[in-house]
Amino acid sequence: MHILDIRIRNMIIAVLAVLALFLLVKSVGAIKEIADKSDAYPAATISVRGTGEAIGTPDVATFNFTVREKSEDVASAQKLMSEKANKAIDYLKQQGVEVKDIKTESYYTNPMYDYVHEASTEMMYPVYPSKQVLTGYEVSETVSVKVRDIKKAGEFLTAIAKLKIGEVSSLSFTIDDKEALKAEAKKMAIEKARKDAEHIAKSLNVDLKGVVGFYEETPYEGGMYEANMMNVKVMDGGATPNLETGEQKVTVNVSVTYEIKD
8 A cells, every 4th residue: 555545544534533523522512402401490480379269159969868678588678678769769850850960879788697595505504605697688778869959958858758768868068060169269379379479579679581380289178068967857757957058168279480580
């Protein structure tokens, strides 16, 4: 190989090495710049909290009734229980309660036992060990009812109690569309947080740039009226009780972080 060819080859290798080093430096710089941008967080921020409360009037009433029957065999107990439960359900349907608002919450079949004592003469003093004897079965069903015409709730409770089918209990009033109430409370909370942030920024003589952080706490629901109807004399066939629905309150707390302009 001629000396000239060797020199040319070495020059080409040197140029390629310099070019490779240049590209490597540029790539590292670009990667660092992207990383810096992705991890960037404003150095100057203002964090505030806001609380919003929305109050609504309950528009739905719910209550439960439970039917229990006993018999020597399961089939008989189920038949007796079903007849009574169906009588109450048929009444509710006749009053305009929709099928979707009548739901079986629980259904149980339990065996019943007695303990029989048998005398033993194998010892000087008699002992009486217990013997478990199956005596029958108890079947129970609990049905929940949603009443959309809230003024009829007391009437339905009294009517079902007079059917003497079992227990009527767990009356409660609530708002069917709770999400609308939550949205209203959240809007109020965010607005209060924004006003607080603007007040702080004005006091510090700075300007807000935008929101860089937001957190919402789980809403608190309070003020729902509940009553156990076993304490009301409808079970004895008394007059229809006067039921006050009260109000329901939803509280939402938010935390908002604002970036301060440079």
